[in-house]
Amino acid sequence: MAALAHEKVWLDRTIYNDAEKNYYESKSKVQVPLAQSQSSLANEVAKARQHIKNSLECMDSVATLAGVPNTELVNKLHHLEQENTDMKKVIDDLRNLVISLQARVESLESNNKSNTAAPKTTAPAPTKTEDSDDGVDLFGSDDEEENEAALKLREERLAAYNAKKSKKPVLIAKSNIILDVKPWDDETDMVAMEKEVRQISTDGLLWGAAKLVPLAYGIHKLQISCVVEDEKVSVDWLTEELEKLEDFVQSVDIAAFNKV
Secondary structure (H helix, E strand, O other): OHHHHOOHHHHOHHHHHHHHHHHHHHHHHHHHHHHHHHHHHHHHHHHHHHHHHHHHHHHHHHHHHHOOOHHHHHHHHHHHHHHHHHHHHHHHHHHHHHHHHHHHHHHHHHHHHHHHHOOOOOOOOOOOOOOOOOOOOOOOOOOHHHHHHHHHHHHHHHHHHHHHHHHOOOOOOEEEEEEEEEEOOOOOOHHHHHHHHHOOOOOOEEEEEEEEEEEEOOEEEEEEEEEEEOOOOOHHHHHHHHHOOOOOEEEEEEEEEEEO
């Protein structure tokens, strides 16, 4: 006991016990509000979840009553809006077209009215000739000598006019044609083919320059020009004559056709 008398811990045991009791009581007081706050937060989260679930169920019920899912309903609405826009554009185009056609019709009608309202020009009355076959005196004179002089003068003028007209050169219509004459293959003698082509002759046909133009695989075509008188030589006749050269000519094409 004497030894324990010097140990202060045993003497202050009640103090330590009170301190330990106070510590656990304070700890329990802190944990109770924390648990209550956690419980209230969990309740709020549960309420929020229930509210979201109720909202989703309400939207599903609306979509079910409509018979179409929400996304499909929105797509149909967009499609209808697009069709409405396109229809308005078509109507505007038709309206503009009708307005332009109406303006054109009014313009044509006004032109037609102006043409019909314009005074018609009367053809001048035919002048009497200097002399007629029944011997009518154009000069108001009964003198036969004057009638004979007028008739002679008229014949002289007609003769001079006919002579002048006969001396006037007559224009001859001509055409410059470039022909593509194609052989059968690369073994065709192109020099002999050109010689045969130039042997085709007739009145109004004049052959011009010629050259060989490469096609493909070593094959060349004969491109030859000629001048023809339109009244004497036709293009169809010339093509048929060239195609008669069956030993050399496979086909004939017209590369150019110009009036001279």
